[in-house]
Amino acid sequence: MPLDVLAIDHVQIAVPRALEAACLAFYREVFAFPELPKPVELRARGGAWFQVGALQMHIGIDEEASPKSKRHLCFLVGDLAKAKAEILSRGIAVEGEGNAEGLARFFIRDPAGNRIEIGQRF
Numbered sequence: 001m002p003l004d005v006l007a008i009d010h011v012q013i014a015v016p017r018a019l020e021a022a023c024l025a026f027y028r029e030v031f032a033f034p035e036l037p038k039p040v041e042l043r044a045r046g047g048a049w050f051q052v053g054a055l056q057m058h059i060g061i062d063e064e065a066s067p068k069s070k071r072h073l074c075f076l077v078g079d080l081a082k083a084k085a086e087i088l089s090r091g092i093a094v095e096g097e098g099n100a101e102g103l104a105r106f107f108i109r110d111p112a113g114n115r116i117e118i119g120q121r122f
Contacts, residue, residue: 008055009055009056010049010055010056010057010058011055011056011057011058011073012057012058012059012060013057013058013059013060013073013110013114014059014060014061014062014066014112014114015047015059015060015061015062015110015111015112015114016061016062016063016064016065016066016112017046017061017062017063018065019065019111019112020046020047020061022111022112023059023110023111023112023114024047024048024059026110026111027048027050027057027059027110028048030086030087030090030092031050031052031075033050033051033052033057034050034051035048035049035050035051036049036050036051036056037049045060045061046060046061047059047060047061052075057073065112065113066112066113068109068113068115069115070115071115072107072114072115072116072117073114073115073116073117074103074105074116074117074118074119075116075117075118075119076119076120076121077118077119077120078120079120080104080105080106080118080119080120083118083120084097084106084118087106087108087118092108093108093109094106094107094108095107095108095109095115099122102121102122103117103119103120103121103122104119104120104122105117105118105119105120106118106119
């Protein structure tokens with residue numbers, strides 16, 4: 001019997017407590033996502049919630065760092081060249097780029113090493 005899943009409500013990434021401030025500044029400044037107030041009962045845990053289009057992205061805090069991996073989020077943009085120029089102007093390294101799955105794309109990492117794909121559909 002299927003679960004009858006309707007949609008994805010939110011995704012959560014984790015950052016180590018030691019890099020919380022740097023990571024939150026990264027998402028606030030580089031992406032400028034609207035920040036959502038966390039429920040009172042969750043605020044003491046740290047992190048932040050952001051609105052990204054119709055979805056939410058939650059940043060949770062882990063005590064230790066996670067190893068680098070290929071897992072990632074993909075943010076779609078309307079102008080990939082403009083997005084890449086903005087990323088580079090902030091001194092953020094691009095790890096790789098190319099075309100796949102109907103996307104022109106490149107990859108970056110946040111201060112905690114979380115992989116982020118930035119892509120434009122073609």
